[in-house]
Amino acid sequence: MRFKDSLRLYFVMGSQDCPGENPVEVLKQAIQGGITCFQFREKNSRLNGRETVELGKELQKICREHNIPFIVNDRVDLALILDATGVHIGQEDLPADEVRRLIGPDRILGVSAETLEEARRAFADGADYIGVGPMFSTSSKPDAGEPVGPAAVRHIRQQMGHRYPIVGIGGITPDRAPEVVGAGADGVAVISAISKASSPLGAAKQFLQLMGNSTKL
Numbered sequence: 001m002r003f004k005d006s007l008r009l010y011f012v013m014g015s016q017d018c019p020g021e022n023p024v025e026v027l028k029q030a031i032q033g034g035i036t037c038f039q040f041r042e043k044n045s046r047l048n049g050r051e052t053v054e055l056g057k058e059l060q061k062i063c064r065e066h067n068i069p070f071i072v073n074d075r076v077d078l079a080l081i082l083d084a085t086g087v088h089i090g091q092e093d094l095p096a097d098e099v100r101r102l103i104g105p106d107r108i109l110g111v112s113a114e115t116l117e118e119a120r121r122a123f124a125d126g127a128d129y130i131g132v133g134p135m136f137s138t139s140s141k142p143d144a145g146e147p148v149g150p151a152a153v154r155h156i157r158q159q160m161g162h163r164y165p166i167v168g169i170g171g172i173t174p175d176r177a178p179e180v181v182g183a184g185a186d187g188v189a190v191i192s193a194i195s196k197a198s199s200p201l202g203a204a205k206q207f208l209q210l211m212g213n214s215t216k217l
C-alpha cells in the first residue's frame, strides 16, 4: 500500500480527546472500524513525560500489530524515542526542512498547510503529505483559525496536480467527509467524531461507508 492510501481515514488522538475512556480501547475500536493511519497527539494533557512515553508505546504497539502507520504530533524527540513511522508538524512548530534532516529520509513527514504557498513550501522542504484545515469549525483545537473549507483543498489540488498527498482536517463528521474528498483530498483526519463517538468502531465504519469510492477531482 502506498502511504497516500493510508491517509483515507486518519485518526488523530491523545488522552485529552477521550475523557472518561481509555485511549488504548478507543484506538483498538477505531482500528476495528477501519482507520488507515493514526497520529498520537498528546496536547495540553495531564500526562507527564514518562506517562506520555508509556502511553505512546502502548498505542504504537497496537498500530504495529495492525500495520497502521503511527505518526507523532509536534515532537521529534518523542517520535524518535518511540521509533514512530513519522511526525506531523505545523506552521508554528520546528521548520519542516530541519525536521526532515532530524528524522532522516525514511520516516514520514506531515506538515500543516492552509494556503497554496504553504503547501508548495512544505513539499519543497520534504513533506510526504500536507494536512489542510480547518475544513469546518472545530472544538478540538482552540487555536485553529477560521475554517478554510474544502475550497482550500480544491485550490491546492487544482494548482499542484495529483502527485501530492493531501488530507483535510478540522470539524469533519462522517456526513461531511465526502465534501472533503470530493474537493480532492486523499482522505480525512479526524479527532472528536471518532474519539468522542459512543462507538468509535461504528463511527469509523460510517466514515468509510459514506466516503465510499468518492474520488478526487
Ligand SMILES: Cc1ncc(COP(=O)(O)OP(=O)(O)O)c(N)n1
Residues within 6 Å of the ligand: 010, 012, 039, 041, 043, 073, 074, 088, 089, 090, 091, 092, 093, 110, 111, 112, 130, 131, 132, 133, 141, 167, 169, 189
Ligand atoms: C493531519 C494533521 N493536519 C494538521 C494538524 C495540525 O497541526 P498543527 O497546526 O501543528 O496543530 P497541532 O495539532 O499541533 O495543535 C495535525 N495535527 N494533523
Ligand SMILES: Cc1nc(C(=O)O)sc1CCOP(=O)(O)O
Residues within 6 Å of the ligand: 012, 112, 131, 132, 133, 134, 135, 137, 138, 139, 140, 141, 144, 145, 169, 170, 171, 172, 189, 190, 191, 192, 193
Ligand atoms: C488537530 C487539528 N488541526 C487542525 C487544523 O486546522 O490544522 S483542526 C484540528 C482539530 C481536529 O479535530 P476535530 O476532528 O475534532 O475537529
Ligand SMILES: [Mg+2]
Residues within 6 Å of the ligand: 073, 074, 088, 089, 090, 093
Ligand atoms: Mg503542531
